[in-house]
Amino acid sequence: GDSVTQMEGPVTLSEEAFLTINCTYTATGYPSLFWYVQYPGEGLQLLLKATKADDKGSNKGFEATYRKETTSFHLEKGSVQVSDSAVYFCAPFSGYALNFGKGTSLLVTP
Amino acid sequence: DGGITQSPKYLFRKEGQNVTLSCEQNLNHDAMYWYRQDPGQGLRLIYYSQIVNDFQKGDIAEGYSVSREKKESFPLTVTSAQKNPTAFYLCASSIARQGNSPLHFGNGTRLTVT
Numbered sequence: 001g002d003s004v005t006q007m008e009g010p011v012t013l014s015e016e017a018f019l020t021i022n023c024t025y026t027a028t029g030y031p032s033l034f035w036y037v038q039y040p041g042e043g044l045q046l047l048l049k050a051t052k053a054d055d056k057g058s059n060k061g062f063e064a065t066y067r068k069e070t071t072s073f074h075l076e077k078g079s080v081q082v083s084d085s086a087v088y089f090c091a092p093f094s095g096y097a098l099n100f101g102k103g104t105s106l107l108v109t110p
Numbered sequence: 111d112g113g114i115t116q117s118p119k120y121l122f123r124k125e126g127q128n129v130t131l132s133c134e135q136n137l138n139h140d141a142m143y144w145y146r147q148d149p150g151q152g153l154r155l156i157y158y159s160q161i162v163n164d165f166q167k168g169d170i171a172e173g174y175s176v177s178r179e180k181k182e183s184f185p186l187t188v189t190s191a192q193k194n195p196t197a198f199y200l201c202a203s204s205i206a207r208q209g210n211s212p213l214h215f216g217n218g219t220r221l222t223v224t
Contacts, residue, residue: 041217043200043202044213044215045215049212096158096160100153102150
């Protein structure tokens with residue numbers, strides 16, 4: 001069946017460091033791909049999405065490119081802030097709903 | 111403001127009792143979903159509904175039941191048959207069952223069963 005693999009956390013970075021969170025998936029066809037963010041005690045918020053190969057989703061300084069050759073959708077940010085501390089979920093659309101990865105916890109220290 | 115409301119935020123129950131979690135949306139979305147979140151396991155789909163009066167089992171439906179009598183509402187009942195009900199439950203909705211339509215989430219209900 002379909003699956004999602006995210007790099008394991010927690011990831012700890014200093015403020016202004018470069019961030020990469022890897023995500024690879026298996027799926028039938030070319031699904032739309034999403035990144036969601038979850039702050040403590042809250043639900044998930046859409047961070048960005050890409051709907052076809054080579055699309056780049058971007059929002060709040062975060063970017064991710066739909067790579068169909070490697071079935072990957074890695075999340076990047078050039079300079080993280082303390083306020084980016086959260087859990088990040090990669091989620092391809094899987095037939096009838098989103099199929100979420102296990103999440104990667106990010107802690108950014110001042 | 112449009113959004114999804116889950117209530118209550120925290121819920122405590124004794125083992126053997128059924129409990130119903132509320133989910134209401136005023137986004138006029140057709141599709142609604144229930145996910146369960148456990149530490150280190152991400153989100154797992156319990157049930158989903160694409161239209162009023164219709165719903166489908168997700169990956170972990172055993173021990174749960176739902177109804178979809180109104181477009182705005184998709185309550186989830188955690189029955190006594192659910193072996194490990196303590197978890198964080200998230201409700202979501204989307205415009206339709208379309209691959210490029212993002213899900214909008216509520217703030218969740220944390221259920222503790224002792």
